[in-house]
Amino acid sequence: MRRGLLLASLLLLATAARAAPLRPLDGGAYKAAAEAYASIERNDLAAAERAARLAATLRPDHAAPAEILADVLRRQDRAQDAERALDAAASRAAPHAPLFAQRAFLRLARKDMAGAAEDFRRALSLASRDEANARGWRLGLADALLAEPDQAAALAALDPLRDDPGYAVQARFGFALQAAGHDDAAEAAFQRAAASATTEDERATAARALAGLQSARGAFEQAAATLGAQIPRGTGCTLDLAYLALRAHDDEAALDCYRRMRDAGTLPESASLDAAYAAKRAAANDEAREFFRTGLDATAQNEVAKRFGLQREIDALDRRFGLASGFALRAGRPESAGGTVGQGIAEATWQPGGVGYHDGRILQLLARVSANAVDAAAASSSNGSSTTRSLQGAVGMRWKPFSEVTLVGGVERLIKIGPDSFNDWLLRLAWSTGGGTDIDPVADHWWSWQAYAEAAYFVTQGRLVHTFEARGGQTWRGALFDTELLVTPFVGLAETYDAAERRRLGWAAGPGVALRRWYGGDAYRAPPHWAEWSLQYRWHLAGSARLSGLVLQLGWSL
Numbered sequence: 001m002r003r004g005l006l007l008a009s010l011l012l013l014a015t016a017a018r019a020a021p022l023r024p025l026d027g028g029a030y031k032a033a034a035e036a037y038a039s040i041e042r043n044d045l046a047a048a049e050r051a052a053r054l055a056a057t058l059r060p061d062h063a064a065p066a067e068i069l070a071d072v073l074r075r076q077d078r079a080q081d082a083e084r085a086l087d088a089a090a091s092r093a094a095p096h097a098p099l100f101a102q103r104a105f106l107r108l109a110r111k112d113m114a115g116a117a118e119d120f121r122r123a124l125s126l127a128s129r130d131e132a133n134a135r136g137w138r139l140g141l142a143d144a145l146l147a148e149p150d151q152a153a154a155l156a157a158l159d160p161l162r163d164d165p166g167y168a169v170q171a172r173f174g175f176a177l178q179a180a181g182h183d184d185a186a187e188a189a190f191q192r193a194a195a196s197a198t199t200e201d202e203r204a205t206a207a208r209a210l211a212g213l214q215s216a217r218g219a220f221e222q223a224a225a226t227l228g229a230q231i232p233r234g235t236g237c238t239l240d241l242a243y244l245a246l247r248a249h250d251d252e253a254a255l256d257c258y259r260r261m262r263d264a265g266t267l268p269e270s271a272s273l274d275a276a277y278a279a280k281r282a283a284a285n286d287e288a289r290e291f292f293r294t295g296l297d298a299t300a301q302n303e304v305a306k307r308f309g310l311q312r313e314i315d316a317l318d319r320r321f322g323l324a325s326g327f328a329l330r331a332g333r334p335e336s337a338g339g340t341v342g343q344g345i346a347e348a349t350w351q352p353g354g355v356g357y358h359d360g361r362i363l364q365l366l367a368r369v370s371a372n373a374v375d376a377a378a379a380s381s382s383n384g385s386s387t388t389r390s391l392q393g394a395v396g397m398r399w400k401p402f403s404e405v406t407l408v409g410g411v412e413r414l415i416k417i418g419p420d421s422f423n424d425w426l427l428r429l430a431w432s433t434g435g436g437t438d439i440d441p442v443a444d445h446w447w448s449w450q451a452y453a454e455a456a457y458f459v460t461q462g463r464l465v466h467t468f469e470a471r472g473g474q475t476w477r478g479a480l481f482d483t484e485l486l487v488t489p490f491v492g493l494a495e496t497y498d499a500a501e502r503r504r505l506g507w508a509a510g511p512g513v514a515l516r517r518w519y520g521g522d523a524y525r526a527p528p529h530w531a532e533w534s535l536q537y538r539w540h541l542a543g544s545a546r547l548s549g550l551v552l553q554l555g556w557s558l
Helices: 002-016 027-041 045-058 063-075 079-092 097-109 113-126 134-147 151-161 167-179 183-196 200-216 220-233 239-247 251-264 269-281 285-298 304-318 376-381
Strands: 321-331 341-350 361-374 392-400 406-416 424-435 445-458 463-477 485-498 505-519 529-543 549-557
Touching (some): 027 045, 027 063, 045 063, 063 079, 063 097, 079 097, 113 134, 134 151, 134 167, 151 167, 167 183, 183 200, 200 220, 200 239, 220 239, 239 251, 239 269, 251 285, 269 285, 285 304, 361 406, 485 529
Antiparallel strands (some): 321 341, 321 549, 341 361, 361 392, 392 406, 406 424, 424 445, 445 463, 463 485, 485 505
């Protein structure tokens, strides 16, 4: 039955031309063409090629044998030979619409858009009114014109099909209208394309295009809804679909798409970082860590700064527990300002899984022990707000609610341990900012600065304390041949306010030097721990002299 249809197609092949109708093949040429079709049916392409070449030799003035030969050569992946056969026929045979259309598709495949457009136009100009293939030729012409690009010509080529509701037509209308800047009309065309789509790939293409237009005009929620209707289908997930989900601020949808591509083995390593950041924003920290590791593996070794940034991202995701301790000694103050005082602090923190770290937002539970010690003479001459045996405990929580702003609130229960400590509730609010405080893996020295302010309120005592400190200087890396040792000479300014002191407010400033040694890093994690030593001399500027004198600070973070 199928062979009979092929022979009938051969006999009717000439009826498509309008300008110079071809007579049906006859005699030996007909017999050879029929044998070529029969060999194609048997998938004997070598025999089909011999028969088609014989038919073309017998009737070089007829387009049909050349079209059969070109089809056989194309089936053998010999597109160039197929196009040459059609070139030869076009120069000596009567004009025939299918010949030019066949050559147009070959030219389209090798991205000769101008040649393809010319051939599609000739085929359409020769086609009869009832030519069944004219729709496909017109779509091919639109594809060639869109690729050139010539949006106006593409729209003109599609215009006779404007009432065709099919996906193939409406999707092309959408892309042509979008390229021409007619976004509203393009959106309507993509909606019609989505409604008539018959495959998952067609639905995915329409959804991507529609969501892209919606997100471009700021309708991110609408774009997310458009994508959300497509992504759960489980197919059609591509990089551009995931990217549009990101533009629509739908990290969950984007992450779902990245997961599916990863599980299918189609996610390029180059896209791992986009997936990592989507997972990080979606609080899928374990997945974010793995995506970051994959992205780090794909990053060239000579991209030192980028690799360090990724290692720092992994470090932030890895943190669960922390332990920090510090000691500060202030010497050279007048006895009226407290004399020499030392303070030691040890604090342990825990970030609960899931809620503990969410894209830079941090929730920590903490336990702390602190101790103050002053000389006896200073203690007796002060107002008693500082003591020699103030071993103090505390438990509580702190919360950083913003990703980009370092603003931290805290609630603590102070627990009496030493004789001169007390029970109370403490409310804290702290803000900090700075730059150049981390390792710069590509520079030997750079400017660094930081500022810190904190307000603390003792609820039972009704006592407010706040402090402010800022410093800036030049940081040198690699001092003493240690690339993880940072040395920073700086100038600092400090302020304090304590409602329990006779002189509540005080200001001081002066030069100093800080040494910070980072350690504990590996191939995937930037150094997470540090030990620091700093020495500063502060001159009294105004108010209380509590901040003046020599300040020695030792710190350690694990």
